[in-house]
Amino acid sequence: MDKQKGKIIHFPKLKERLVEKGLERLQAKKYKEALSLLQEAYELDSTDADVELGIVLCLLELGKLEQAKERCYKILQEGKGDYFQILQIYLSILIHLQQYEEVIMTIQAVLEESDNMDPAFRQNLINLLHFSTKMSDQTSIDIKREEATRLVQLLLQSDDTTEHMNIIKQLEKEDIDSVLPILKQYLADEKNNPLTKTMILQLLISKRISERIVVKKFGDTLTIIPSELDENMQSDFASEVLHILEKQLGIESPSLYNLAESIWLRYLYILYPFIPKSEANRQWAAVLHITACKYQGVKINKKNIAELYGVSYEQIQPLCQSIWEIEEISRF
Template structure:
């Protein structure tokens, strides 16, 4: 029996193409996609500093600070004189609120490196900032309790913690709140509450919010909730014109569904659809909730919209309804 050749023959420049695709995705801020390409290249033997650093950056942007810290630490062991790498590593440690470790790394660099005056000044400023943050940090036990709380699914408990943070300095837990916002598996209701908290606290950092497969970067201090919800308010006014007098109880149910949907969706806007499409979908689902017999096609004709569009929006509304009422 002829022995089969188990060697895998790769197409030319496979690694190079994977790295190119990874860099293109990274520059477009598609970090999950970039990470996939870089990992594929890594498995094929790509071990360049550039790719290793890019993988660490992807983990950092995705909120996986533990893996980012591990990879940056390994890179720093091989490239001890790379100041930019050192600064990135210290920044990650500070994001994780590991201030003592960050201080040790900075002091070690100041003692053993031949630094230019400007670089030494940068490190000293970073050391001063790290020491300042360390003084304002919450006790470790309190940080852990907030982290553990957000790992639960109890919205009521989430509300209590966020309400408590309204009267406290949130700087020590800002990195935890940022991680929550960008984690696709976390509850979108809590994300809305956190984002409103950051707006209230006038946070000027760029944060990444992920909800229902969509991702957005925003500066909380610059968010204008009234502008963000202008379309939602327009739908409410049209709902009142069409349903309030005809069937007040049905109108109240439709309003409740819509307010819940737009609250959970914030800061994203309801899309893609016209005002009439949404009103028709809300009318149909309100009927479903109240046990009123209703045909989707008939309601579509009432509002002069396509039934297919209505059905698509109904699915979006039902998707949100699986979350707890609040």
Template sequence: MANEKKGKKISNVVLFPNLPARLLEKGMSSLKAKQFKESLSCFLQLLEIEPGHSQGHLGVVLSLIELGQLQEAKIRADKMLKEGIGEYFDVLQIYLSVLIQLSEYESVVSVVEAVLEEHQLPAAQAESFYQLLHFSRKMTDDSEPPIDLSPEPHQDRSKEIETLRNMMTSGEIHNQWIAMQQLSYMNPEDTIAVYREFLENEEGNPGIKTMALNYLKSKDIQETVTLHKFGNIYSINIQELHDVYEDPFNLEVKKELEDRLEQDNPTLTEFAVTIWWDYILAIYPQVPEPADSHYWARALQCAAGKLSGMDTCDALESEIEIHPESLEKAVEQLLDIERFTFGPNKFQGY
């Protein structure tokens, strides 16, 4: 009887071969929807099934950060670095951002100095680390006490804000992301000028600009700001912003992708959906054209295949309702955004 029960237990697991991919997709969707307790639960369940799943570990860390459990996030990120889980520099950037939020600037200095000493970095990446090193050293100068980032309006944070302003305009996505994380812990009345400047700056990362707009809306900022993206200038009323993750057309494309791919290739489906949200975040307030979910689902399938090293485009081009050159143009738009706007870290666009 015991063996029989054991067999049933095993067969139950076999019935859900795509469970890890589904937990990953649900966890990422929950992150983007700011349902952080749910995302943490999904990623922890994923790690119970696949203890070495790098995106599962990263998802846990990001969920803990959003829930304010910074010490636990620090411990887990440090473990990922020591055990070689995930892309080293992606995990390192998140680990450093947690140290900064904890005001552990001396630790940031020692980690960054070690990285610069041990690794031969490309010039652009090295510059980003040198800027972060400069910022952390400034925070430890003159034996100043740790910085309290609680949102109290009467504290003078002009020094910190000026340093974060420089990071926001540095041209490096990692510095912009870390700076925005820090600014979010300060009183919005003290930092709104930094956000205005960042949104107006032609060089600011377009995905992070959308995240900044969403942050300002969450703080009930009653302003109209100027937004510069891809050579276009927009006047944005913050309170009139719509949630890209609840937009009917965006959800229609997501459903089309899932209907087309999920049964045969859930991993490719998850990747394609991530590319879609990255694209939508980057181009906001523009909307995808044409407004054809079938068209974009095919383009996303092709783009995800290219980035995954799979050839999924030829079969799509044979579908006569879509002109191959038009499809190719859409694929290149998606790839450009993914490669140059968001880079390899799939979580940065949530």
């Protein structure tokens, strides 16, 4: 240090000696020592592309990939050194980081802008572009599968039907192939929530799942193929019952009819994919009339209501119990 002028006096050719030692350490795979020496050299001369490239290689070998990426990108932007050599290193860093979208964008830009490129190097870039596109697609699929697995685990851990609804809504956007075996197990377990089972079935239908699925609800078992389910069967039966009910209750009390209709549609939704016996449509109309009155606190003679539909109260008692049990389930 020159105390009078306050300046640092460097040894002659200090930078060259640091670079030489740094590159020797790099070749000897002593990357930490090499990095320290090359960084000292860079502080003396920040314009030397070889020094910067040496630093990038050290960072890469030390696993400091993000730092290596940033430094290499800076060299490319400043136009230092052998552009195509540095580009190759930059692309290899991106691949190490599995940042395939950036690889794709970089190669596409280079292919569009560079006319004077060695044909062999151009072909290498094209091959790398194809590889990165394939890996990008696969990475996207893997991410969706991981998210689907996470969501299904949340579903299994929760007893909250509202949360189940939100989770299944999110699963609509994901690839569910990897979690299909878990969903199938859920549907086949009698103990699981029947409302959630219906929501899962709707999901499988929307995904056009063509595998055989066993569904257990309310002591019954059914094997179905979601992509082949005919929802019109249940819809036709539902309409028949409502038509009978409307003739009687729709005129007497439109508000009660609307309530009965809601109860009926909820019942069928939770029962799905099972369908009530179609020959019992008048019985079900009577049950819905009675249930709607019970909900509203309307005092009625149940036997008289049954007779309005040409059935006996004894016939519909089990159905009344069934629909009330499912109403309890639907309150979430």
